[in-house]
Amino acid sequence: MRYICLLFLLLMARMGFAQSKSELPFIEHLINKGYYGEVIHLIDKDSLNQEQGLRDSLNYFKGWAHYSLKNLEQSSTSFLKVGKGSPFYLKSRFFAGYNQIFLENYTEAARIISQLDIQDEPNLSLANFELSGINMLQGNWPKVKEQLAAVNPNIATLHQQVAALSQICREQETHRSKSPLLAGLMSGIIPGSGKIYAGKTGEGIASMIATTGFGLMAWENHRKLGIKNLKTVFFGGLFAASYFSGIYGSVISVRIIENEYKDVKHNQILFQLHIPLRNFFE
């Protein structure tokens, strides 16, 4: 009997000890020290049978840990489990929305932020700001201006970011896309010039030198050995390959440059959307 009691006590002590690891201050301590894997492990192990308030907080911390580890899908799932009564509710929803923006699930992101049903400032402006960013990423430019106008200009934490998004809008309006057709045509006339037009100067010069070199070798062999000689055919083939691949490369370069431009703007928008979230909630 004594041994059974002792065993029971040991078991209880162990359970109590294990349970206490999910204490919020300890979880916060782990988050602050960057032990995100440990946080997820602890919460997954200990979060059963917790009271609602504590469960919300644990879901928030789990979401934050996943967010820090760039597991955005799992982060969103945990953030969305945080209940309305929690002090972390708004932050969790906004970050869940931001995760979906990052994952390019724009409709889902807009749904999460729209569902917040915020009536008061400054959170209303923040929601409008995030929605304007989502519309920018989707290319709904007219709607962007409308939503940016709805952001209260007196909110200092949003002021700079609104200006930055407006600037991106203006740049988008004045941006003139380069023509792949023109780039190909230019490379057809002067090898490499299409790439220089596309903005890849180094590649253009290298292509120009290579094509000219192959051309000179083909010309020299043609002049001395005639068109039917195998060496002339070989160097002529190299010249032709270099010439036509240069044209194709110029067309592709324009597409790459355009995609790079879009990526830069995309990242700028994501960056601008992220800053107020950190400023508002930390």
Place this chain on the structure above:
Amino acid sequence: MYASGKYFEASIEYEWMIFKAENQADLYYYKYRKALCYKQLRDFGRALDELQPMYFASANDSLFQRVCYEQSQCFYLNGEPSKALWKIDEYFHRSADSITHKVFMPVRLLCLNETFQWEEAKKCFRRFVQMQSFSTEKEAEMQLMVDNLYEKRNLPHIRSIKKAENWSRFIPGSGQIYAGKAGEGIVNFLLNSSILAFSAQQAFNGFYITGYLAGLGFFNKTYQGGIKRAGILASQKNKEIIVNFNSGINAMIRSDFLN
């Protein structure tokens, strides 16, 4: 948990104890134990992150020796033998108790070998032999073995990276042969000489543009690449040699010193 091999879970338990620690001595001890968990998980970087911030005012603290030892081992296992040596030297400098130095000797020896400090490594090994409680005959036998091991003719032949590159600079492919890759060296030599011959033949027949661009242009690439490759091969060969040399010493220490 640690004893049952659940090192990740054990590291969380130790972090919990760190969180609840009420004095610095406890804190350092738990950090040390946590570092051991990371070491078992082969995450030497994180183990070092736990050990590095500890400062011991007194070198007589028993934990100081253990922390220094683990730090030096983690540095060595993390591929940073110079830092391991620096840590061991710091301990030797601070701790006057030479008996405690014994435990550091194997790591120090391996690090010295890895940094090609043969003379220092020999002294270290001899000292390690002296520190053992061998009989006089056994000690003399072991000292002789150490002297023999570190004789110039028995030391691993370390390839100079500079020399390998210079060999390839003068005779393409010869650097690769020097680094121990004879086949690759011969192929490289044949490739370079054929391109050069083609270039010369073209120029001789009046095809100056073809000779210059197709011959010398291509030769320049294979020649420069060959020089770089010779250096890389020499460095790889050195690593291979030193790993073999150190595994021999490791096995010797395990069989003759730790049993």
